[in-house]
Every structure is written in structure tokens, then in C-alpha cells.
Amino acid sequence: MPITANDVNRTSWLEVEENSDFPIQNIPFGVFITSDDVITIGTRIGSYAIDLSALQQLGYFDGIELTEGVFLQDTLNDFIAAGKKTWRLVRNRLADIFDANNPHLRDNASHREAVVFHLADVQVQIPVEVGDFTDFYSSREHATNVGKMFRDPNNALLPNWLHIPVGYHGRSSTVVPSGVPVHRPYGQTLPKGETQPVFGPSKRVDFELETAFITTCANSMGERLSVEEAEDHIFGMVLLNDWSARDIQTWEYVPLGPFLAKNFGSSISPWIVTLDALEPFRTASPVQDDPKPLPYLQQEGNHAFDIDLEVGILPEYGEEKIVSKSNFKHLYWTMSQQLAHHTVNGCKINTGDLMGSGTISGPTADSYGSMLELTWGGQNPLTLHDGSSRTFIEDNDTVIMRGFCKNENVRIGFGEVRSKLLPAIPFE
């Protein structure tokens, strides 16, 4: 089935600002509350939110096999469960409905009123009910930087790292969409040189620049998904700020991994960009030949995407400073390798599972994906535009992550994930 929605010659009868992340070639999926207070599944073109349940009721999806009410939902889970063929049919149809040359909805004022909302008039929600949240650790540069800082600078990568797309389980209950603030966490930390821990607000709250993918049901418990099959079970991608409290992490993480250092909040961008939309930006990953992965992780072809990423810090009173520019293609392990590895033991993948990439650091010091690396453990503070300095994130700072792909024909983006760090809630 061709991906006609990717036609770069198409324009929309809806106005799309230049350099928008959401031209008619994107057609991401999300959930929003309309100005009529209805919660619905939608897409976004330019600065318009489009109500897919209204479109379905008005017959615009006729001919596509869809459950009644599949879009009149507060999560995308049921639609995602319908599978890749359905996602593609719906996305292609949406491109057709909003094509500048298609008068059907364009010239029907009452239908338009029911379907098209200004983004400013709606409330965008978290797009999925997250089942399980897994976070990988797939940037070689990030793992190397962390290894240099905390372990052995001469053997920074642990022995398993080049063989395994290392990952661990995160917490679903605190995955929140862009716009929801996060409180600085309290916790135990061990002051340098001490043997007894102290308790108080974390002093080293950090962001982690990540992307994440959302799955559809992939297997039964006990079954595996091959690396070739994996991409068919990925609905799309979002940006992820995996908030981290470095001082809590250092004290708690042995031997079972990070826990309270991570689970106080994980922020995602609200519009899920499909792999179909990203297809024109498919590109190579780093070569894996020293060592070659085990056969179940070997794959042919290009499985990364050329997605430019950036992080800005916006102080409470002041101007945003871009502190990192990275790219998704730097990741050593691909999403299909991550997903195949995740199921190789028979672990069940459900619709709505969220899988983070791990911090995406590039090769240069200005492309590192966390304050930990950018300031090298707090040794080299960054200076913001107002002259204030940052080793980690301060109260009332807003962290903004953006991501987009661009070539000579089209720009496909994620918008942003923006979240403010509120002060710790005092302990009574």
C-alpha cells in the first residue's frame, strides 16, 4: 500500500506557517479536548487541531474498516491496536481530505466547524495510556561519557554494552505530556566523603534528551519478534524528557538500577509522528562490526532516522538558551534492535507500551543530551543569556526539547516537549 500522504507536492487548504513541524505531509496522531469539551483523537495540520471522531461521524472515513467510535476516545490505544494497515489508510485519507484540491470538507462550512479547531482553543492531552515504560541506553557517546565520569575513563563502556541494547523498566504512572510541570524531588543522597546519607530536595535535577516509540501489540507471552518484523509494530515516535535526579541516582542505583531518581516524572511530546511520516528521512546507524551483534540483532538496510534534536533552558524571567543540538541518528542501537531484544525472552509487548531511546548524545561536547554531560558532572557550568549559570536545572526553569527532520522538500517535526521544574513541595 503506497504512503500517498508523503507526497511532497501536496499542499493543504488549511494554512500552514513556513517552517511548521506539521505540514500536510506529517499527519501525526494525538488526543485533545475540543472547545466544545469533547475529548477526541485528532491530528494536527499547521496550527489546527482536527477532530477525527467528527470526521468519522460525518462519513469521511467511509470505505476504511474502522470500529465505530474508535476516535471518540481519550487515548489512541484502540486505534493503535487496529494495526499498521489501518493507520496508513487513515493517514492517507487525512492527507486527501485536507488536500488543497479537495473541495469536500474545504467547502462545507458546517462540517469544517465540527472538525477543525484552532490549536489555541483546545487542550492537548497525553496521547496514549502507557502500559509498560522501558527505557534503553542506546547512545554510545552517552554511555561512554557516563562511564568516564563514574567508572574507568580508560574502560568507559561496560563489557556488555556493545552486545546488548541495554534497557531497564521505568514507571508509567508519571509519564506526562508537554506542559505539565514536574516538582523537584526529595530523596536520599550521600554527600561526598560521607558514609551516612542525608535527606532533602535533590540538588542535581537533570533532563535527558530522548525520543520514544509507541508499540502496538506485538506478540503473545513466550513468543519473539524478529528484528525484521519489529518496525511493523512501532506506531510512531515522540520526544521524551526523562527527568533525572543525579544525586539520588548515584546513591540508590546499585545493584538494581535507577528508581526514585527517575520515576518522579517523564515528559513526552503530545503528537505521535508515525514511522510512515519519517520514512523520507531514513538513514544509516553507526556501523556495528567491532563486535558484530549476535545474529538475532543483525539487520540489513537503514533503520535510523535523521531527526535533528535540540534542548533549550528557559529561565523564569529571561530568554531561552539552546544548550544542546543532537540527532537521533547517532544512536548505536536501532528501535528494531531494541524491540527484538525486548521480546527475545518471550516478554509480552502490548499496545501503548512506551520505549525510550536513552539519552541521545552526539560526538561533540555541544551535542550531549544531559546537563551531567554538558557540564561534565557540574564542573563546567553553562551560562544563560541573562548571565546566570547552570550546572543542573534550577527551580522554575523550563526545559524545552524540539525535534524535526528536514530536506529540500519537506520538514516533518515533533513540535516540542516543554516542562517546568517547580520547587520541591516542602516536607512537613
Added chain:
Amino acid sequence: MPITANDVNRTSWLEVEENSDFPIQNIPFGVFITSDDVITIGTRIGSYAIDLSALQQLGYFDGIELTEGVFLQDTLNDFIAAGKKTWRLVRNRLADIFDANNPHLRDNASHREAVVFHLADVQVQIPVEVGDFTDFYSSREHATNVGKMFRDPNNALLPNWLHIPVGYHGRSSTVVPSGVPVHRPYGQTLPKGETQPVFGPSKRVDFELETAFITTCANSMGERLSVEEAEDHIFGMVLLNDWSARDIQTWEYVPLGPFLAKNFGSSISPWIVTLDALEPFRTASPVQDDPKPLPYLQQEGNHAFDIDLEVGILPEYGEEKIVSKSNFKHLYWTMSQQLAHHTVNGCKINTGDLMGSGTISGPTADSYGSMLELTWGGQNPLTLHDGSSRTFIEDNDTVIMRGFCKNENVRIGFGEVRSKLLPAIPFE
């Protein structure tokens, strides 16, 4: 509100076998499919499964504020969300309905037919939709044994262990009820003395003897639950066999913790025993004074329960051998400390979250809660009744865990969690 369901002088008009885990003083909660093919919330008395949705429809819960249809559900989540007062009212009422002296249901044959089923005629299901699954590591003996084997015998406990109820996130999607078999997982392992990993079925599949508790919604994101409040948000407890592949674990677990070594299956007993039912067995935990925990973890009074635990291995053709006898009261950290710690950073706890205790090893070698400890890393095989030996679990072995409390008046038990290890599914 008194817990009248705990009255030890009460007997039921339903026959209860001697030494049953489910006398009328237990009244656990679960989910089952009736012989009429209806899925419902139920309780168990002796060898009878009792349909609570039928009881509600017939008016037996009149006077208790309950949502219509709250029991006609395939999970307990909505009922758990109703809160402790409601659980207690319903449990007290159930004791009253089945009291030997109460003729109301006892003498109404058509009602009895709609409500009471022989356990053999129903299919017991998983009782909750698990939101997030957290596994703690709260047995000092277990952590010490593992530290002796894998780290430093003279400094077996890591520095954080006596300060933090160490925990990590597990995988919800593979939590299954008693009776569901689990396949031996494939995975990467590093053979002794080698530098390159190999791929194949795990050779060291192990059980972990644990209990777990199920929560009700406890807080908003950012808020904390004090150690004093914590128990009010615990609905009840189950037995948990936290299946583990030790060879996969050893290779994958640095630095982010166990992942595929654990998430191929976690088996729970299907009847949730309430904290109210366990109240007569409340007992002291190990003293925590060297060091004292930080103030947010300090608590007064008794917060453990005297629950005898045992593990049996039943080979495919042969007789069950009890390989471990332990007790819940050995745990160093209490459930209320675990839950308070979990929220101290503002992590949100939802209804239906599952929190495992970690392997419950006692002080003696026959009370260790895993094959890893019982055979000391495979060095000292156990002998089964048929003369065969075990270092770890073999294909087609069934692992059975049981737990019960007993005093001179009453026995309150969990039944069992029984799961068979099937051979690995061959890799194509």
C-alpha cells in the same frame, strides 16, 4: 469500624475443610469465570467460589454505598479504588451472609444457585489489571547471600542497603496468575572465562519466593504518603514467584539493573488476602537501629505479619519436594516503609499497582527463597524424592509456593501460586 469478619467464633453454613486457607475469617477477593460463563468478582470460602455481582444484584449488599456493577467486572481495580472503608464493609457483610446462623442466603436455594459455585467448576483469573509493578529487595538475608556470592563476602551488603528499601521497576505485561505456565527464556549469557557472549536458552532459571501487595490510589503526582498513612492504601497481599534467569541477569544487569532476566514471567496467587484478614498475625520486624533509618522511614509498632511460606518443586513425573520454608516476618523493610519510600519523590501510586517484597530468605540455609541461595550458586544441588538432583529449575518442573498464618484460633492462607516451567520455544 470494627473488623467483625475476623470473629474467630464464627462458622459458615458452607463446609470448610480442616486446615483450609479459606475459612470464613479470610474472605479474600479475586476474579473468576462462573460455570455460566460470566466473569465476576468473587470471594472464596473453603472450596467454594462466591459471585459478588450476583450477591449485589440480589440485594445482599444493600446499605453499603457501592457503584452499580462494581463487581460485574473482570478486574478488582474499580472496587479497590472505592477505598478501605468500602472493602471493610463488604468483607464484614460477606462474613455475615455466610455465617452459619444467618438463614437469608443459606435457606434460599435459587439465590444459592446464582451465588455459590464449586471451585472446580469455575476458572480463576488474574485479580487485577496491574498498573506498574515494582519489586523491592527487602530481605537482609537474601541481599547478604547474593552479596557474598557475587561481590565481597566480607562486605556483602552494599552501603545503601540499610538506609534504603532498595527497589526497581518490573514489567506488568507478564504478570500472570497461578496455573499459567512460563517458558524458559532465551537470552545472552557470558560463559565463565569468556569475553564474547553466547545466545541460547537460559541454563539457570530460578524462582524467587516473594509476597506482593496491591495498592489503591494513594497520591497525586508530586505528593508523598507518610509511613503512618501507607497501610491504609494497601488493599491486600498475594504470593509472588518472581521467575529469574540468573545467567542472563549476570551479563545484562550492569549498570541499569535486571531486565530480560526477570520480565519473561512473574506469577501471582489469585486470591488477594486483605490486610484486615491478616491483622491477627501482625508481628514485629527486625530491629532497625544500626543504623536507624532516616526519619521519613521511622515507624512505631508492628508492621510485619507472621506468614509461613514454603516452596515445593514438583517434577513432571514424581512427587513434590518442599525445598524451602521461610516467613514474611524476616523482611527487614516493611510494606509501609516500601510504600512511603516509593512516594517520597512524588511518584504517583495508582490503584492496581503491584509491589513485590523481594526474595524472602530466612536466617537458615533451608529457609532461603531461591535456588541460587539454596544450592549456593549451583554448587550444592538439592535432591528430589525421585533421586534426581536440581541446581536450578528444569523443564517441566512445577514450582509451587504456599503461604498461611496460623494461631490457636484460626488459619488464614493464600492458597498457592503454582507454575510450570515449559521448555524454551525453539529459535527458528
